[in-house]
Every structure is written in structure tokens, then in C-alpha cells.
Amino acid sequence: MSVSRYSDPVNTRVTMADVAAAAGVSTMSVSYTYNQPNRVSDATKDRVHAAAARLGYTGPNRAARSLRSGKHNSIGVVLGEKLTYAFEDPQARRFLSGIADACLDADTALVMLPNLHRDKDIARIRDAQVDGYVVWTTESDDPLLDALVDTGRPTCIQGGPDHPGLEWITIDDRAAADAVATVALDDRTRTHPAIVALRPDSLRTSTVVRGADPSDVSMPVTRARLDGYRDACLRLGIDWSTVPTLFTTHNARAEGARAARLLLQDNMIDTLLVMSDELALGALDAAAAFGVEIPSRLAVTGWDDSTAAAAAGLTTVAQSLFDQGRSAARWVLGLNDSVDAAAWRVEERGSTGLETGPKPCPT
Amino acid sequence: MSVSRYSDPVNTRVTMADVAAAAGVSTMSVSYTYNQPNRVSDATKDRVHAAAARLGYTGPNRAARSLRSGKHNSIGVVLGEKLTYAFEDPQARRFLSGIADACLDADTALVMLPNLHRDKDIARIRDAQVDGYVVWTTESDDPLLDALVDTGRPTCIQGGPDHPGLEWITIDDRAAADAVATVALDDRTRTHPAIVALRPDSLRTSTVVRGADPSDVSMPVTRARLDGYRDACLRLGIDWSTVPTLFTTHNARAEGARAARLLLQDNMIDTLLVMSDELALGALDAAAAFGVEIPSRLAVTGWDDSTAAAAAGLTTVAQSLFDQGRSAARWVLGLNDSVDAAAWRVEERGSTGLETGPKPCPT
DNA sequence: TTGAAAGCGCTACCAG
């Protein structure tokens, strides 16, 4: 169980020049054999491969190749949190899966780059040996954005913001929020909504605001959804200044339950418009614990269309973050000329219906 | 929304030599300023920093640094599946989180390297610009292992196998399996166990075997757990040759339910020893659907001590994969001299008790 | 504490 941490490399370093000498050709022929095989005669290729096999040469050194060519064969994924968070958040995971899928096609490595908004994070991201970046949604005023523009490398941001010089991919969050809220409020059958919002910036305690002003929110995703919920309220004649919005601290089921417990202290509330399925499922948990009937007494909407949401009968906004991740990465890798428009739809289920409630625990 | 894919770098490349010229010092003084600041006088440092700021120099080019020094400031994580799987599997995620945590401490980048067991995967992993590897458990005969030894880079494998020249970290799976099985069989109160095993190698259809021979299984984790379950059976006088083992195709709740449905066709079965919580929760689902009472009619054990397992009252083996990931990565990074021994314990809960069943749906 | 020289291993460029 004990291995020396400083074992010397078993193979002395074999270089292209060594292979060239052994094969009796020039270094360039070896380089071409690996990089532009079409340019090289079969005879030469065979000699090179034979010599390489004999010497244990495993191909061009990547660092040297990167230095000379400026290419890295890898893509950076910037996550606006500790990586531990990225690996736990279901939506981030789907997005990452999509990126990974694109990388597999392109034989590209995937470098994870957390962005905790410290200077050193920006430096590390800027200096990373990658050919481009896919960024998980961040704030409009993130100084990282300018740093990414300066790199001159193709960059695509999921969810925005729409920063000059950078590409982005998102659904029309505002329209989708309006649509799902309209389904829940069901042409004024319900008139007292409350909103459970994703955390803005680095909020560490949850806060409730009535008549929240979306333009105060710097996370573009949260802002657009809030705008959409408000659009629906205004259109349906609901006084926005009375509508409470609770900003959560993180995207987790227990946090959603906590939020719902708080908001449901107001007995008038008949609708919860929730910005993620995780949070919404927590809200359903809390409603069940309080004996609040869904949907007759309370309607709940989520966002993401997770498996659990479908199982729980939760009305939600469906968007494929896998597709968005894949599309963003493929554009960065130059496999697509443009990022595909991201589609969405409202999945209408029991949690906003008038008859059947959601099954509380599917088996 | 349209950005040129080929925007030229805004900043013309600024080199160390440029900064040195502007500061009126040698290139080496610039290099020392960034890499060994203690060696440089404050006056020189100030001049260098001023010149760097003036020219927009952001620090040494990483590719050149890697080529010259042979160091990369990054760590490779080898996952024995498509990355999409790694991001979805709860256990793999916890392990990744631990690695990410160690990387954060060490200011090290994290490179994800899928291993689909094709030649090109081995080549990519071997050639990756990383200083060492953390490997998610793989098969004993994986050719990757020799390739990793050849790199001469520190490598630590979670769950084994124990390959000469490579470090590994794991719990004593065999002892833990023995212990949890002993709890379930409860001194011969129950006498007809069946086993739900993690998939070995690249099995694509689930198969049932009676008296399975652990030494036929190439995944060291699965083998050790099977060994442990058998140890318990032999000690308690249960005829191993009659004990069915079902090898699943993947680690998912629905697959666990499917496995349980199959195994419970034999009415004698009174115990399910399951190698993951995901699968075990599926088994509980199936039992509930059949009206099979837990634990009076059927005992179930899991593995991993997930949150869901605790909520469902599932007896399980607790091990911290986060800690294992962190410990493995810290050793690879040279922050620890040895990998910490990984601890485990049996969490005894209602699913193996004699009185209370698990709560089917916690809120 | 500072500097000059050399070259890490490779590929762009140009020539044949």
C-alpha cells in the first residue's frame, strides 16, 4: 500500500527527433505522420510507426504541441460555484453531461474551472490551457466576462448574461415564466401567488420581498423569470406590489420546504410559483406536512421538468439543459456554426389542475 | 447573438521578454518575480509589476511553463464511463466533490478523463497535461493501469484494484459486506438471502447466478462485497450454492426494483443484500408494490448511506466517498504523505429490524 | 540578488 511519491519515469523521454532518426526520415515526416497522415506516403508512415513502436514513442508531447500551435484540444467549463455544488445540482449536472457528450465526439478534454469570484479564479480561468469556454450562468457584472473576451477564445454562456463579444444560449425565461404562471393562476381562479426565487448573487440568508423589482436582480436567469411571473400577474389583474417573493439561499429540496413554510403563514396564498423543481418538491413536502391540499387549496409550479417532478405530478417548465450544454460546447469547438435556439414548453400536471392532486410518493 | 468564431486576440501576445525590456531588467528577474518572489528585491519586483500592468501582461504562459518545467498544476480524474454517467451517479459525484475540494486548496485545475476502454481513451489519458491521476474504481485487467504506471505520475485508485506501482484507497469491502449481511441475517432469524450485485465489467443484461464464485468477478469492489456476503452465509450455516446473486446492468432505482421483482418470485427469499442504496431503494419500491412487509417478511440492506437511505430507514454501509476523493487527491498532489485509511460502519435501521418498517415516504 | 546562455519538443513556414 506504500508507493514512492517520486518514482522516476520508467521510460526515458522519447522525442520526435529520436523516432525520426530511428526511422531514417526527417522530424517533419514524423510530425506529419501524427498530424496530417494524408500528406505522408504509406511507406513513410509504416517506417515511422515501426520506429515509434520500437522506441516506445506514444505520440507528440502535448505541452510542446500547445506551445507551438496554440491549440490545446480541451475545453474549459466555468462553474460559478465550488465544484462540489456543480456536482450536486441536478440542472448543472445535466448541462455538464451535454458538454461531456460534445467533448466525446470531438475527442476533447474537459477542464473544470470553478469561479468563486476571487481574483485568483479569474487568473486561473484566463490562463487555463483550453481552446474555449462554456460558462454556467453568472451575474451581469462578473469581471470574469471581460477577462474571457480578452482571451479571444470562443465562449458561450448558458442562461446569459448577453455580454458583448461572448455567445450565449438560453430559453426565453421571461416568456416561459409568464406561461407557467398563467397556467397556475388559471384565468383568475387563483389570485394570490407567492414566488420562490433562485438565490441572487451570493445571498447567504433567505429574504422575502413584496412587489420585488426584477431589475434589482443581477442574475439574468432569476431576473427574467421574475419579470415573466410579473407579466402574468399584471395581465391577470393581480396587484404585484402585494405578491411576496422569497429569495432562497441554495437550490435544495429542504430549502424549498423552508420557503413554503414561511410563505404559507399567509393563509391567502393559493399559488406558489417556484423557480426550480428541487425547491418546488420541497414546497410540496411542506404542503403535505401542513395538510394543505394540492391543487384545490394550493397550486405549485416548478421549473426544469426533472424526473422527480414528473413522478410528483408537478406542473413545470421543460427545457433540455443537456441539449443546451451540448450545443454550447459544439459551437465552442467549432463543430456548429451557431448555437441552436433552446426550446421550452410548459408541462401541465396535477399540481396546478383543479381535480387530481399529485401522487405524494411514487413507487 | 452572433459572434465571430475567429475573433483575433484583442491583446497582442505580451511575453516575459517584453516585460523585462519595459522594466529594464533581465527576463530571469521577471520569471523569479512570478515564481520565486523571495529571491527578488522589492525594488525589482515593483518595477516588474509596474511594467506588467502597463503592458497588460497577465503572468507566465502556461504551455511554455509546462513544456520547460514539466509541471502542469492540474490533476486528471479518470472515470470508467461516459462523463454523463459520472455526473449522474450519486456515489461518483460525492467522490468527485472530494477531489474538487482538494484541488481548491491546492489551486489545481481538474481535468475530467472518461475511460471507455478504447485505445484512444488510454492515449488521451496518458498524454493529458496533468501532474497525477485519481482513478474511479476499474477492473483488474484494465490496460489503462499499466499505461498509468508508465507515465511515472502519482496515481491513486478508488476501490482498487491494487496494481503494482499505483496507490489505492478503499474500505475493507469484504469485512463491511460480512458485517451488514450479519446484521440482516440476524443470527439465523433469516435464512434465505439473495444478493443484488453491481454490474461487473460491461454486462448489458442482468443475470442471476446461484452460488456465484466471487473470483469470477473482475470488478474488485463487487468481488470483495460478494466475498463478504458469502463469508457471512458460511459462518451462519447458510448453503451458499443455493443463494442467488443477480448482477444488475446499471446502478439505478428502477433497476433495483426490477431485480427485486425477479428475485422475489422465489417466496422463500427473506433477505435482500444489495450493493448500493439506489438499487436497495428500488427493491423497497418493489416490495411495497407486492405488499411484502419490511422487515417482518423481508429484510433489505443497502450500501453507501445516502440521504435517501436514511430517510427510508434502510440499513446500509456508511463510507465517505467525499473523504476518499479528498484524501486520494491530496496524496496525488503531494499534500499528504500517505492516503488515509478509509473508515466504514454499518448503519442499522428499520429495514433489517424486527419491529418497525421504514417510513415509505418521508416529508 | 541578478543575468546570459541553452534548449524543453514541437510545428509553421517555406522550399524543393
Next chain:
DNA sequence: CTGGTAGCGCTTTCAA
């Protein structure tokens, strides 16, 4: 189709 030359940007080595 093949090859010579030059040099990517930096750090190691040695010297002062």
C-alpha cells in the same frame, strides 16, 4: 510528398 530552418515562451543551469 519530404525536409530544413526558425522559434513558440519559458525555466534550468551555471556564473557573477
